[in-house]
Amino acid sequence: MNQFKILHIVTSLGDGGAEGVLTRLCTTDKKNENVVISLMAPAKYSDLLISNGITVKHLNFNRGKLTIRGLYRLYKEIKSSEADAVQTWMYHSDFFGGALARLAGIKNVFWNIRHSNLDINKTKKSTIYIAKLCALFSRFIPSKIICCAEQAKQSHIGIGYYERKMIVIENGYDLSRFHRIHVDKLSVLNEEFKSLELKVRPLIGMVGRYTPEKDHNNLLQALHLLSSKECDFFIVLAGTGVDNDNKALLDLIEHYKLSDKVLLLGPITDIPLLMNHLDMHVLSSSSEGFPNVLAEAMACGTPCISTKAGAAERIIGNSGWLVPTNNPENLADAIYDAIHEFELCKEKWNERRMIAEQRIKDNFSIEVMIDKYNEVWTN
Template identity: 30%
Template sequence: MSKVLYVITSLSVGGAQKALLNLVASPLSTEYKPFVLALRPVDGVQGQFAQAGIPVYELQLNHWKGMLAAPLRLWRLVRDIRPDIIHGWMHHGNLAAVLAWLFAGCRPLLLWGMHHTPEAATAERMQHALVLRLGQWLSRFPDRILYVSRRSQQRHRELGYASGRSLVVANGIAARTHLSADVREDLRAELGVADETPIIGSLTRFVPEKDIPNLVEAIRLFVQGGNKACFLLAGEGMGTDNTVLAELLESAGCQESVRLLGVRKDAGRLIAAMDVATLASRCEAFPLFLAEAMAAGVPCVATDVGDIAEFIGSTGLIVPRESPAQLAAAWAQWLALPATERQQRGQAAQSRIRDTYNLDAVIDTYRSIFQEKPLTTPSLQ
């Protein structure tokens, strides 16, 4: 059986991590045995990988001792596993995958996975600038660069990344198990949300790309307009311990309408309780949260970034980025629709994910890619 070493930045709770879990826990693992290497130990979805029987290793790059020991540990790991395929996952993971490929002592198939869209230099955190530049220089080494969205592929080309062997492979969504109405009722009781109050949810992160200040301003305008809803905000940095976020909500005067849940590992349960799934991002590639919401029959209202408009289609509402007034108006517009129409649109969203973005089709694509022969020299295109 061929062996695949996936190299990812961390196993925190995020869309890229869930996409990797979907892939390695799929039937593809019966043909290509997966091993996962995380560069940094972050509490997240390690338990789910363990439950799926996937070996997980960590390089401990969160402190200087780990950084000093990392090259030797990586060399030993690669020589021990002897992978036939090395698949980088996210920018930092892609760079480490090149080093693993060099340490392999042979020439396994080298793949990069791009799960981010660098829309503009001003939207990038400073520490990512060097990573992007190194990635541009090293992008001639992979046999394939796999992008989860067309917009991500376009932006990386504009930044000078090699394009001769790039391919768009959207995230695949596994069939969702129907969650009973009791799940929705239990979560509402847990959070103290009345049955008649609509829930608008966002599984996101407190980072510049997600534009949380824009989201908070939209909530303020929505509430100020006399609309009622409870906003569930979950994810990294979205907890009550984030003083910056707490100050934003207090200044906006809408803290009573918001529940800050922080990092949660029950995303399916949260989504099942939502009436609307939303993102206010200023840049995205293929946000798995929205696709998972659609797969559960929850309609989406989101900003027009990445490939969001393409995969949501007519099943939800799209607004310009950095336009809180239009985002607030879209929420109000959606909740004003008759319940039967909202239900029909939710069913249409389910069908769209099932027909266009199902995991089985993605697995077939990966199977074809894994069967390709590695290049003998880096591409100079």
Template identity: 25%
Template sequence: MKILYVITGLGQGGAERVVCDLADSMYEQGCEVKIAYLTGNVLTRPFHKEIEVIELGLKNFSFIFRAYSSLSNLIKLYNPDIVHSHMIHANLLSRIIRLTTPIKKLICTAHNSDEGGRLRMALYRLTHNLADTTTNVSNTATISFEEKNAVPENGMLTIYNGVNLNNFKYNSFAREEINIEFNLRSNVKIILAVGRFSRQKNYPNLLNAIKILKEKANLPFKLLIAGDGELREYIEKLIDGLNLKDDIILLGRRSDIPKLMSSCDVFVLSSDHEGLPTVLIEAMACQAQVVATDVSGVREIIDIYGEVVPPKNSESLSDAIISAINIPTKNISGAQYVKNKFDLEIISEQWLDKYRE
């Protein structure tokens, strides 16, 4: 089977990692695989170098016809059995290309409950019939698309993101190594957040919660944030303004996320919206206690194995962090739960079944 994955970009994000891991899994099962991306720098790649990664050259909207031509020619030359697109720009472009370019089977996957305003949702609806199958990554995200009239009723399936949990396991030496790296005393509680600095992730909500925690709880702590993005300067100024500079370490991009997750006392997700936040699955797989805002997909991940709080409520977020910090054991049951539900091997089989239909 020949598969072409098409994605908006290959930056450092959850959807990008999911697509690359899925491509690796399909390659390992004997499929021929390529990945085409529309724009941006390549920060996430598949493990197998045999999987060709192809830039389509969408630098800005004026390059749309170039990207259209590049993807159309690629499909004609490669002649894939499956074109599987991910994220709104890739989904819409792949659908429109089908008007002029034969595609044997087109599957379009959204990765969020909110992929833009009314115009984008209208474009999804108008082009819906150009895809053979449209999916989203959580039940709540699927329902959101139906409510926004982006898809007809029962016109979208839910298939969860698969996570390569061979890469995310508890490391019993991690805490000692992190303590040494950042010169932390053994009694200092580690709070961890991972994700790009974007409005969606609502780091101001987390920082305000940390300010409340500092005033309310008499415990030594350090907040580590791994990630980068367009709002970094704003976040740095906010940290200074809240007088939290001594309590927070901005790590930038890190290649040892599983070690960080294994070392923390609590992992926090403070987002305003998501699709299926795979970073939460990864943290739970590393046996982290977790606290997350009640946004799309979160309850489907956490179930009974963590704390869920209202979004944009720093007081509730702070209370939940304090509660989670005081749990004396690792989240072993949560780790087993996400392995049984989201492991890449399980999800890859579901995709293979869908490809073969």
């Protein structure tokens, strides 16, 4: 069978869920030739794609600044690519990349939606404007609109996206990379944890970059409430912007009197290793599309506590705890219940770990995701 050439256009290859899915898709898909254009400068996933043989071109646009000259450069790249199909990622790439692909004569254009909703209080006005512009042109530009979750599909239909073109393809994961391994907290992470005595308390973690949608304030407020119950714990926070240079985050930690219970790791590369060290993973988001970190933790046998943001409920099922968004009291109660079970009901906890692991194996493999993308691209 002849290979199709798929040109992916993405706003950035920085630290984010869409960028991670794009990278997994391109590096695992062996049926097609995948080429990536990033509108911005090289970032987190650039080297990983290139090291796996994927051609990556960076247009080095300045954030928030699209110029006529820049758009013309993008048009020329699309025109010269001789791609069979263009797959765009995120709103700006959907609109500008999709429209320019059409102008370049490419008929097979596919958009990708990663947000479950557009919270006007936590989303840039420019992003909301572009999303609504996409809605107006969704009948004409894309052949299909791929959504990461059913909630994302329904919320975008609600703002005017053309329903007949919308389909759902859930994220998939490389289970040869994300799986349970035996680790010794005190030996493997000893340098990172500065010899902290982690044996005496459960180790909680949250992986997520510092953005309003991740709602770190919600998490820290919940942990403050948890501390008042004389519940012992320690939490590590990882992700872009989650480090000791982030004064706003440090101020929050100090405000909630958690300085002795929180460690900031910043961005990490070996997520499977971290997930295997955690006793449980928590996600405090107010808004999500398809939260990858939940599936990645569960694939490693790490139970999750999460807000009902995006597809969190679909991912967790009956394997963990789900609470409303923006409710630190409920989140604190759920973490407390998880810690209680972890400490006092080992048999039940081990069963929960197996249920979480099996749920990802049964529903979210990378092979299923790739097959679904190929079916859309080639039909």
